[in-house]
Amino acid sequence: xxxxxxxxxxxxxxxxxxxxxxxxxxxxxxxxxxxxxxxxxxxxxxxxxxxxxxxxxxxxxxxxxxxxxxxxxxxxxxxxxxxxxxxxxxxxxxxxxxxxxxxxxxxxxxxxxxxxxxxxxxxxxxxxxxxxxxxxxxxxxxxxxxxxxxxxxxxxxxxxxxxxxxxxxxxxxxxxxxxxxxxxxxxxxxxxxxxxxxxxxxxxxxxxxxxxxxxxxxxxxxxxxxxxxxxxxxxxxxxxxxxxxxxxxxxxxxxxxxxxxxxxxxxxxxxxxxxxxxxxxxxxxxxxxxxxxxxxxxxxxxxxxxxxxxxxxxxxxxxxxxxxxxxxxxxxxxxxxxxxxxxxxxxxxxxxxxxxxxxxxxxxxxxxxxxxxxxxxxxxxxxxxxxxxxxxxxxxxxxxxxxxxxxxxxxxxxxxxxxxxxxxxxxxxxxxxxxxxxxxxxxxxxxxxxxxxxxxxxxxxxxxxxxxxxxxxxxxxxxxxxxxxxxxxxxxxxxxxxxxxxxxxxxxxxxxxxxxxxxxxxxxxxxxxxxxxxxxxxxxxxxxxxxxxxxxxxxxxxxxxxxxxxxxxxxxxxxxxxxxxxxxxxxxxxxxxxxxxxxxxxxxxxxxxxxxxxxxxxxxxxxxxxxxxxxxxxxxxxxxxxxxxxxxxxxxxxx
Ligand code: C2E
Ligand code: MG
Ligand code: MG
Numbered sequence: 001x002x003x004x005x006x007x008x009x010x011x012x013x014x015x016x017x018x019x020x021x022x023x024x025x026x027x028x029x030x031x032x033x034x035x036x037x038x039x040x041x042x043x044x045x046x047x048x049x050x051x052x053x054x055x056x057x058x059x060x061x062x063x064x065x066x067x068x069x070x071x072x073x074x075x076x077x078x079x080x081x082x083x084x085x086x087x088x089x090x091x092x093x094x095x096x097x098x099x100x101x102x103x104x105x106x107x108x109x110x111x112x113x114x115x116x117x118x119x120x121x122x123x124x125x126x127x128x129x130x131x132x133x134x135x136x137x138x139x140x141x142x143x144x145x146x147x148x149x150x151x152x153x154x155x156x157x158x159x160x161x162x163x164x165x166x167x168x169x170x171x172x173x174x175x176x177x178x179x180x181x182x183x184x185x186x187x188x189x190x191x192x193x194x195x196x197x198x199x200x201x202x203x204x205x206x207x208x209x210x211x212x213x214x215x216x217x218x219x220x221x222x223x224x225x226x227x228x229x230x231x232x233x234x235x236x237x238x239x240x241x242x243x244x245x246x247x248x249x250x251x252x253x254x255x256x257x258x259x260x261x262x263x264x265x266x267x268x269x270x271x272x273x274x275x276x277x278x279x280x281x282x283x284x285x286x287x288x289x290x291x292x293x294x295x296x297x298x299x300x301x302x303x304x305x306x307x308x309x310x311x312x313x314x315x316x317x318x319x320x321x322x323x324x325x326x327x328x329x330x331x332x333x334x335x336x337x338x339x340x341x342x343x344x345x346x347x348x349x350x351x352x353x354x355x356x357x358x359x360x361x362x363x364x365x366x367x368x369x370x371x372x373x374x375x376x377x378x379x380x381x382x383x384x385x386x387x388x389x390x391x392x393x394x395x396x397x398x399x400x401x402x403x404x405x406x407x408x409x410x411x412x413x414x415x416x417x418x419x420x421x422x423x424x425x426x427x428x429x430x431x432x433x434x435x436x437x438x439x440x441x442x443x444x445x446x447x448x449x450x451x452x453x454x455x456x457x458x459x460x461x462x463x464x465x466x467x468x469x470x471x472x473x474x475x476x477x478x479x480x481x482x483x484x485x486x487x488x489x490x491x492x493x494x495x496x497x498x499x500x501x502x503x504x505x506x507x508x509x510x511x512x513x514x515x516x517x518x519x520x521x522x523x524x525x526x527x528x529x530x531x532x533x534x535x536x537x538x539x540x541x542x543x544x545x546x547x548x549x550x551x552x553x554x555x556x557x558x559x560x561x562x563x564x565x566x567x568x569x570x571x572x573x574x575x576x577x578x579x580x581x582x583x584x585x586x587x588x589x590x591x592x593x594x595x596x597x598x599x600x601x602x603x604x605x606x607x608x609x610x611x612x613x614x615x616x617x618x619x620x621x622x623x624x625x626x627x628x629x630x631x632x633x634x635x636x637x638x639x640x641x642x643x644x645x646x647x648x649x650x651x652x653x654x655x
Contacts, residue, residue, distance in 0.1 A: 117217040141189030159185035195224035237307040240292035248306045252361035261320040263357040266368035270380035272311035278532025294335040320357040329383035350381035370394035404459045416631035420624040428644045430486035433471040464495040472512035488520040493527035502541040516546035576605020
């Protein structure tokens with residue numbers, strides 16, 4: 001299309017009528033010499049040529065005979081011949097004109113029936129429009145007259161986002177003379193946005209000289225809209241209608257290119273799998289939609305909220321100021337954590353947020369992800385900023401996750417046994433089996449580090465089965481040495497959701513011949529809080545086998561008191577943080593509650609004598625801690641039991 005940047009008045013419309021397409025196309029200078037003028041020029045030239053030839057011949061003939069009568073006769077003859085010739089030539093020209101008009105009409109019909117707008121522009125700096133076909137009216141709502149008359153109209157109707165690009169392209173093509181095809185938006189008279197494909201080339205004369213430019217505008221709005229819709233679908237999460245991960249990556253790449261400061265908050269719901277499993281996928285989806293709305297409501301206009309997939313969301317913000325980021329993270333945590341009513345049930349969800357600033361898309365995502373794990377590791381419902389040491393921790397974690405899937409893993413695992421003591425009668429009451437991983441390169445890896453990774457990647461199921469069998473086997477050997485001490489086995493939530501869990505327990509008991517009453521399964525309170533029907537059924541079934549149930553790390557989960565009555569455990573093990581804090585009122589309250597419910601109560605983490613005295617004074621049943629006994633290898637645990645059998649039962653009271 002034309003370049004209107006330096007445009008002169010349009011000579012083709014000087015008489016108020018736009019020129020025809022054929023005129024524009026066939027006549028290089030339509031306004032300089034008109035068709036009728038050219039016709040008379042041609043006639044005159046022919047008449048002159050024929051008269052000149054006849055007179056020369058007449059002159060020769062008259063010179064030969066030299067008679068006046070002859071001269072007059074021949075003059076008349078010449079006149080008649082001239083008239084005849086002029087009439088003949090005029091007739092021929094008339095036929096040429098008719099042919100030309102027919103041709104023009106054919107052209108016009110053809111051009112005006114094409115499903116596109118055809119245009120012809122001058123090939124000059126101003127690119128003045130010579131011809132525009134009437135389809136411009138259905139395309140843009142402007143009549144041909146309006147379109148051709150206003151030299152600025154094309155530039156004015158160019159979409160602001162495309163204007164600069166299109167004008168540059170047109171100018172470049174005008175200068176180089178190369179044809180081009182481009183797509184851009186025009187604003188129609190009624191404000192509609194119309195996508196067009198503009199194909200443009202130079203029409204050259206027989207000598208290869210550029211005469212004018214010609215092109216077409218094809219309406220591609222529907223195709224573009226369909227493409228746009230497809231693109232939108234490709235970058236939109238269908239469940240929450242939020243942009244998806246792909247959109248974030250594209251945006252990050254664009255942001256990275258201009259190196260503007262930016263940060264990413266990576267949000268992951270805590271324990272969403274449990275929600276999903278217990279509520280069902282439909283309710284799980286509804287929960288995600290509700291939380292997506294809350295997360296989106298926390299963001300400003302210049303921030304992008306995306307659903308990364310599953311229970312992960314991300315917020316891209318242009319800020320990298322720490323206090324701003326903290327505020328936003330806090331706002332997000334509160335938004336997620338406020339109670340939610342779903343299908344008649346009241347729910348509390350929490351999230352962990354990792355925050356990273358700067359860097360390219362890959363780096364930013366990786367760093368924010370690492371920081372998120374840091375927040376999750378601190379118990380969830382928290383946020384953490386990325387720092388370089390986190391990088392090392394995440395690398396180690398990744399390495400562990402790979403090593404946990406090694407076939408030889410079970411050969412590297414050991415069990416340590418930490419004694420639990422009867423605080424009233426004295427003596428060893430039980431032994432808690434605690435996992436140890438003797439890693440060939442990293443040395444001893446504590447369970448606090450690898451168990452969460454094993455839970456995440458599912459290897460805890462196989463590891464847990466191994467622990468169960470080992471613990472029952474050892475316990476069977478100890479039975480009778482000092483009464484029958486209970487062997488406590490920690491069970492993760494993931495194991496309870498495995499369909500074969502109850503069979504595993506039954507198998508371990510059957511294989512070892514251990515009395516079920518001597519096996520104590522420890523479930524953390526957070527597992528019980530989120531127990532779905534599958535987990536509840538598993539718990540009921542294993543309890544049906546006659547094994548004991550203990551609630552581990554009691555007091556750290558949410559709304560824990562309700563769960564005491566729900567699961568009727570044999571023992572609750574009060575989390576060691578309460579003893580470490582010296583929170584006597586709480587320790588006393590829990591002991592009273594346990595007594596009320598007829599459940600035995602244990603104090604974890606007894607490290608000092610004053611702590612032992614406190615829990616004894618508060619009438620705790622069982623004690624566990626480094627003061628009383630560290631986790632021991634199996635042989636040492638056996639030796640301890642042997643010794644314990646010989647020690648008077650009141651020994652502990654003297655500690
Ligand atoms: P837990 O079940 O609460 O186990 C008690 C943890 O407290 C053990 O840490 C033990 O060494 C530690 N502990 C005992 N007395 C004291 C004390 O006086 N002071 C201090 N500061 N700590 C004390 P450990 O062995 O590192 O195990 C950590 C956690 O790993 C366990 O906490 C348990 O939740 C998990 N775990 C261990 N073994 C297994 C297993 O076989 N399966 C599963 N699912 N989890 C396991
Ligand atoms: Mg435990
Ligand atoms: Mg514990």
